[in-house]
Amino acid sequence: MTTELPRQPFRVLRAVLRASDSVMYAVLLLAALVTNAISPGFLALGHIGDLLLEASLVGFSALGEMLVLLLGDGNIDLSVGPVIILTSVVVSAVSQGQVHLLLPALLLATLLSGVVGLLNGIGVAVLRVPPLIMTLATASMTEGGYFLYTRGFASGSTPTNFNNLWITRVGFLPGSALIWLALALLLAAWLHWGKGGRELYLAGANPKAARITGISLSLVTIRSYVLSALLAMLSGLALTGYIGLPTMDYGTNETMAAIAAAVLGGTTFEGGRGTVRGVVGGTLLLTVLQAILTILNVSDAGKLMLDGMVIIAVMVAYQWRVHKTR
Amino acid sequence: MQWNSPWQRAVLTALPSFIALVVALFVGALLSRTFAEAQNLGNIGIQVTPLAFAALAETMVILTGGIDLSVGSVISVATTILGVSSVQHPWAAIAAVVLLGAAVGLVNGIGVTRFQIPPLIMTLGTMTLLSGMALLILQSPGGTVTPVLTSVMYLVAGAVSPALGVVVLATAVLGWLTLGTRWGLRLYASGAAPQAAGAIGIPVDRIIVQAYVVAGLVAALAGLAMAGTLGSGDPNAGNLVTLNAIAAVVLGGTSFAGGRGGVLGSLAGALLLGVVANLLNQTGVNPSAQLVVEGAIVLAAVILQRLRSYLAGVRAGFPL
Numbered sequence: 001m002t003t004e005l006p007r008q009p010f011r012v013l014r015a016v017l018r019a020s021d022s023v024m025y026a027v028l029l030l031a032a033l034v035t036n037a038i039s040p041g042f043l044a045l046g047h048i049g050d051l052l053l054e055a056s057l058v059g060f061s062a063l064g065e066m067l068v069l070l071l072g073d074g075n076i077d078l079s080v081g082p083v084i085i086l087t088s089v090v091v092s093a094v095s096q097g098q099v100h101l102l103l104p105a106l107l108l109a110t111l112l113s114g115v116v117g118l119l120n121g122i123g124v125a126v127l128r129v130p131p132l133i134m135t136l137a138t139a140s141m142t143e144g145g146y147f148l149y150t151r152g153f154a155s156g157s158t159p160t161n162f163n164n165l166w167i168t169r170v171g172f173l174p175g176s177a178l179i180w181l182a183l184a185l186l187l188a189a190w191l192h193w194g195k196g197g198r199e200l201y202l203a204g205a206n207p208k209a210a211r212i213t214g215i216s217l218s219l220v221t222i223r224s225y226v227l228s229a230l231l232a233m234l235s236g237l238a239l240t241g242y243i244g245l246p247t248m249d250y251g252t253n254e255t256m257a258a259i260a261a262a263v264l265g266g267t268t269f270e271g272g273r274g275t276v277r278g279v280v281g282g283t284l285l286l287t288v289l290q291a292i293l294t295i296l297n298v299s300d301a302g303k304l305m306l307d308g309m310v311i312i313a314v315m316v317a318y319q320w321r322v323h324k325t326r
Numbered sequence: 327m328q329w330n331s332p333w334q335r336a337v338l339t340a341l342p343s344f345i346a347l348v349v350a351l352f353v354g355a356l357l358s359r360t361f362a363e364a365q366n367l368g369n370i371g372i373q374v375t376p377l378a379f380a381a382l383a384e385t386m387v388i389l390t391g392g393i394d395l396s397v398g399s400v401i402s403v404a405t406t407i408l409g410v411s412s413v414q415h416p417w418a419a420i421a422a423v424v425l426l427g428a429a430v431g432l433v434n435g436i437g438v439t440r441f442q443i444p445p446l447i448m449t450l451g452t453m454t455l456l457s458g459m460a461l462l463i464l465q466s467p468g469g470t471v472t473p474v475l476t477s478v479m480y481l482v483a484g485a486v487s488p489a490l491g492v493v494v495l496a497t498a499v500l501g502w503l504t505l506g507t508r509w510g511l512r513l514y515a516s517g518a519a520p521q522a523a524g525a526i527g528i529p530v531d532r533i534i535v536q537a538y539v540v541a542g543l544v545a546a547l548a549g550l551a552m553a554g555t556l557g558s559g560d561p562n563a564g565n566l567v568t569l570n571a572i573a574a575v576v577l578g579g580t581s582f583a584g585g586r587g588g589v590l591g592s593l594a595g596a597l598l599l600g601v602v603a604n605l606l607n608q609t610g611v612n613p614s615a616q617l618v619v620e621g622a623i624v625l626a627a628v629i630l631q632r633l634r635s636y637l638a639g640v641r642a643g644f645p646l
Binding site: 074076123127128129130132133134136137138139140141143144145147148151152256259260263268269299300301302303304305306307308309311312315316319320 | 393437441442443446447448451452453454455456457458459460461465569572573576582612613614615617618619620621622624625628629632
């Protein structure tokens with residue numbers, strides 16, 4: 001970099017461009033505007049509410065995935081999807097559409113998700129099983145578990161009051177989107193100011209230094225995995241509330257969506273890098289892209305192909321920028 | 327005796343999984359009367375062939391310290407291509423599948439090295455793209471696969487499936503490539519310590535791209551085998567194979583850190599998974615419970631491996 005002088009007036013612009021997720025937000029804005037031009041009403045408040053509702057279904061688990069990716073060192077949570085489905089199956093089967101059974105249903109779902117997260121955390125932090133394998137194993141066992149329990153056909157439903165919590169709108173914002181965004185704010189505050197949040201960033205960015213300052217890496221790791229499982233459970237609750245019935249369709253797709261949203265939002269695999277703001281944006285980008293493809297009447301096949309190309313293109317763009325700014 | 331040559335170390339790493347395989351075969355013979363019959367053993371060979379090829383492909387990438395999620399979707403696309411066109415043009419369709427495998431490997435390799443995209447994300451991208459391509463070619467299972475492939479897959483000589491023989495041959499070739507050539511030495515070095523390997527003049531990036539291409543070619547073989555087994559195309563044929571292949575590689579003792587393990591162990595891992603799945607079927611265990619059993623086996627294997635290296639560390643005076 002030899003020409004430093006004339007850049008002074010553009011300092012703000014440069015800072016914005018350098019912010020890790022500016023490209024992603026620019027793409028998001030552009031995509032939304034283009035779609036609005038093709039299909040007027042896309043950016044009407046009511047439809048933005050629809051999009052936010054859809055985004056929130058993936059959004060909770062994407063935030064959880066970020067907490068695990070922030071650990072770096074190969075940490076990743078592949079059990080997100082199965083936990084979502086497990087939650088959906090358990091809450092519907094236990095509550096049977098009755099309000100007074102909702103509390104036990106929620107407690108059981110929390111307990112089961114928590115156990116999956118705890119197993120992941122202990123396996124990775126204490127037994128030192130590679131995260132990919134550990135979470136793959138718990139994913140496969142969770143899947144086997146709910147298939148055994150339901151024999152392939154999920155039954156029951158959730159109470160109407162519970163469903164309304166997620167779909168009723170305050171202004172143009174559906175409950176699910178409100179809860180998601182509020183939780184995202186809370187999480188951002190915890191990551192920024194909370195002791196645990198700072199520990200997580202430090203442990204991910206420089207584990208050796210973190211250990212020297214007295215941070216327990218095991219504790220930080222286990223905490224991330226448990227939080228990830230609990231956030232996946234929230235995705236499961238939102239999904240069930242949205243549909244009103246249990247669903248067993250997705251699973252691995254949900255896991256990949258959560259990872260894609262986190263990574264599109266600028267969370268790196270090296271750890272210590274990633275923001276709530278970015279992941280929320282990544283989730284929105286993923287949702288808008290899906291919506292565009294639906295509007296353009298692209299078949300499922302075309303959607304998948306474009307998804308793949310977008311993932312690769314965004315990653316190439318990120319890497320290219322990292323190299324330029326170095 | 328010193329056990330330090332690459333061949334000897336490869337055999338040592340693979341040994342526990344081969345022992346587990348033998349134990350599983352004995353347990354199978356004890357638990358189920360039909361298990362040890364020649365016909366069933368031949369069936370296991372047929373069932374396990376696609377998975378075994380996929381595990382070999384996955385091994386090549388994991389040795390570089392990466393991971394390949396696109397193996398299964400290469401298989402899916404392969405079966406759709408063969409299902410749609412292999413009756414009229416068998417050899418052209420087979421050639422197209424092989425070319426596709428190599429191209430996918432090349433794209434993955436370039437993304438991982440030139441653009442430094444984490445392998446998980448890069449191959450997630452190609453995986454998604456390929457599953458779209460499979461759906462584009464064939465929306466639902468259908469089509470017919472050429473008898474050239476089906477007849478090869480279903481040849482059975484007593485308890486021996488010749489298809490499995492091809493797998494063993496492929497393992498031998500890959501074993502020679504990774505353990506007996508200079509390229510293999512460079513591959514292990516690039517996977518174990520990329521910076522050190524680069525510092526002594528090994529073209530790390532080129533070696534890694536080549537490893538991904540080899541993986542793509544072997545994944546194409548898995549696709550041919552899968553198509554031959556199914557007899558028709560299926561856009562979802564490979565969906566479950568990727569994770570099973572990774573499990574097989576882990577069972578075979580290959581390390582995720584790169585540069586440790588090898589194809590021999592992966593073959594044993596794939597056979598072990600195949601035998602266990604067949605045994606669970608034979609004994610009438612619920613297919614859902616198989617997921618739980620498989621997860622438990624993989625976890626147990628990894629924890630045992632950790633325990634072994636921990637004990638080795640204690641013996642060498644490095645507790646931790």
